[in-house]
Amino acid sequence: ETGVTQTPRHLVMGMTNKKSLKCEQHLGHNAMYWYKQSAKKPLELMFVYSLEERVENNSVPSRFSPECPNSSHLFLHLHTLQPEDSALYLCASSLGQGKETQYFGPGTRLLVL
Amino acid sequence: SQQGEEDPQALSIQEGENATMNCSYKTSINNLQWYRQNSGRGLVHLILIRSNEREKHSGRLRVTLDTSKKSSSLLITASRAADTASYFCATLYSGYALNFGKGTSLLVTP
Numbered sequence: 212e213t214g215v216t217q218t219p220r221h222l223v224m225g226m227t228n229k230k231s232l233k234c235e236q237h238l239g240h241n242a243m244y245w246y247k248q249s250a251k252k253p254l255e256l257m258f259v260y261s262l263e264e265r266v267e268n269n270s271v272p273s274r275f276s277p278e279c280p281n282s283s284h285l286f287l288h289l290h291t292l293q294p295e296d297s298a299l300y301l302c303a304s305s306l307g308q309g310k311e312t313q314y315f316g317p318g319t320r321l322l323v324l
Numbered sequence: 325s326q327q328g329e330e331d332p333q334a335l336s337i338q339e340g341e342n343a344t345m346n347c348s349y350k351t352s353i354n355n356l357q358w359y360r361q362n363s364g365r366g367l368v369h370l371i372l373i374r375s376n377e378r379e380k381h382s383g384r385l386r387v388t389l390d391t392s393k394k395s396s397s398l399l400i401t402a403s404r405a406a407d408t409a410s411y412f413c414a415t416l417y418s419g420y421a422l423n424f425g426k427g428t429s430l431l432v433t434p
Contacts, residue, residue: 217366251426256422299364301366311372311416
């Protein structure tokens with residue numbers, strides 16, 4: 212248990228659906244991250260939030276929309292996804308932006324049909 | 325862009341043996357980290373080694389860093405079945421985000 216939780220753990224959605232992934236950290240950290248992990252590929256950084264402000268949007272398609280209402284919560288809103296978006300989506304947090312060690316949640320396994 | 329590159333991609337050993345995996349990177353770093361990921365789960369931080377350190381130990385883990393060769397190695401001694409996982413090295417880039425390699429998949433059989 213790393214202190215970072217993610218819900219749901221598994222999600223199946225159609226290409227026309229709208230869904231949201233939720234991440235919550237109980238560590239008092241100020242930076243939060245979304246990563247995408249596809250089969251046979253390295254982890255890809257998607258978004259970085261520091262003190263609730265987005266500091267990185269790593270050329271992610273607009274069908275992924277992040278939201279950070281406070282330093283403990285991070286959402287990833289999904290709409291009109293494609294089958295190639297099927298992957299494990301990992302949330303992480305760190306003490307501050309660039310503060311070395313990141314703590315990861317268990318991930319949401321997403322399948323887009 | 326991808327920074328770390330682990331080698332080998334897959335490693336299979338028996339319990340009690342040592343497992344060694346390597347990581348190469350491309351640019352200057354402040355530190356290098358190793359993470360472990362059990363199948364389909366989140367990553368767990370194992371150890372961090374700073375650029376001015378050459379070797380670091382944590383339990384059965386030993387990490388070395390050679391900045392002249394831009395490489396690091398992770399040694400797991402006396403492997404157990406529970407060590408079966410994927411292992412990633414990561415370096416910090418852009419000041420705040422970690423850059424991961426594709427990982428080494430370790431299988432430890434009883």
